[in-house]
Amino acid sequence: MLKLYKCIDSGSEYCTCSLSDTKDCISCSHLRGDDLCDCTWNGVCILYEYIMKNGSQNNYRRDYKGQIVDKKFISNELYLLKIKLDNKLIRKLDTIGSYVFIRKDCNSPYYNTPMSIFDLDEHHIYIVYQEIGPKTKKINKGDTLIIKGPYWGGLIGTSDLSKKENCSIVIVARGIGQSSILLPIKKLYLKGNNIVLFLDQGKTSSLYCLDFMKGVNIKTILIDSLSNEGEKTLKNYIKGNPVDVLISAGADMVHRQMKTIIETIDKSIEWFVSNNSIICCGEGVCGACLKKIENGDRIKLCKTIIDPRNIY
Ligand code: FES
Structure with missing residues (x-):
């Protein structure tokens, strides 16, 4: 049966990821413990990559430091942040559907919150967000942020x-x-x-x-x-x-x-x-974004490329 989905990180520098160690790979059936290959992926074989890397994952997304150089009130609880950021990360975010996890550097990783990239230039990213909960309150001009990325699953489609x-x-x-x-x-x-x-x-x-x-x-x-x-x-x-x-x-x-x-x-x-799912880890690990689709499969919407007709 034709598989309805694949992983958004397939073939990227973040593939293979820790999901292959636990036999939870989204794209590769072998790396989910099956004997047969059912992937429709036509890039470099994910299993081959995993074997060549000797099963060691050292390609995790890393934390960058960013600085809020401006914060503007838009309306109601809506704000625009202008954040100065390492342009290596900005280049990787310059694509449709990109998002990052953000927290103030004085907060623990519990405060990581996913935010879409609204706009960017060579040295800054721009984010519009609602200040409505403990993760987003008290983010102010001048604050140093920990920014984790890049993530690319902000728009879902095939x-x-x-x-x-x-x-x-x-x-x-x-x-x-x-x-x-x-x-x-x-x-x-x-x-x-x-x-x-x-x-x-x-x-x-x-x-x-x-x-x-x-x-x-x-x-x-x-x-x-x-x-x-x-x-x-x-x-x-x-x-x-x-x-x-x-x-x-x-x-x-x-x-x-x-x-x-x-x-x-x-x-x-x-x-x-x-992508409106609740995103907590963005790595397919925590299960916060899990959704059961019609054929009974449970998919992780933080990482999965799928026709949205299967989830709405
Ligand atoms: S957000 Fe954790 S599995 Fe998707």
């Missing part, structure tokens, strides 16, 4: 979104979901894709992502995505225009709404969603 060229792409972003669309928009725009953004401020009362889109010429339609009128506007657009890819960034209810729209209008649309 193919490599960064390779899309000259496609028609619809992006639906609501509320804090705006934090995960800026990098995709900038990168996809440079590849000649025709992007239409349906933007809903949701509970944030802010359309902050628009302030960072200078030089990016895309059509933006403001909607209340959960209202009948908003849904009608979106449906009419999808019905009347060719759409190759739809990206939804927002709460699970937005993803479920998009799934229904895709399934009723055009099942061939390729779908990507912001």
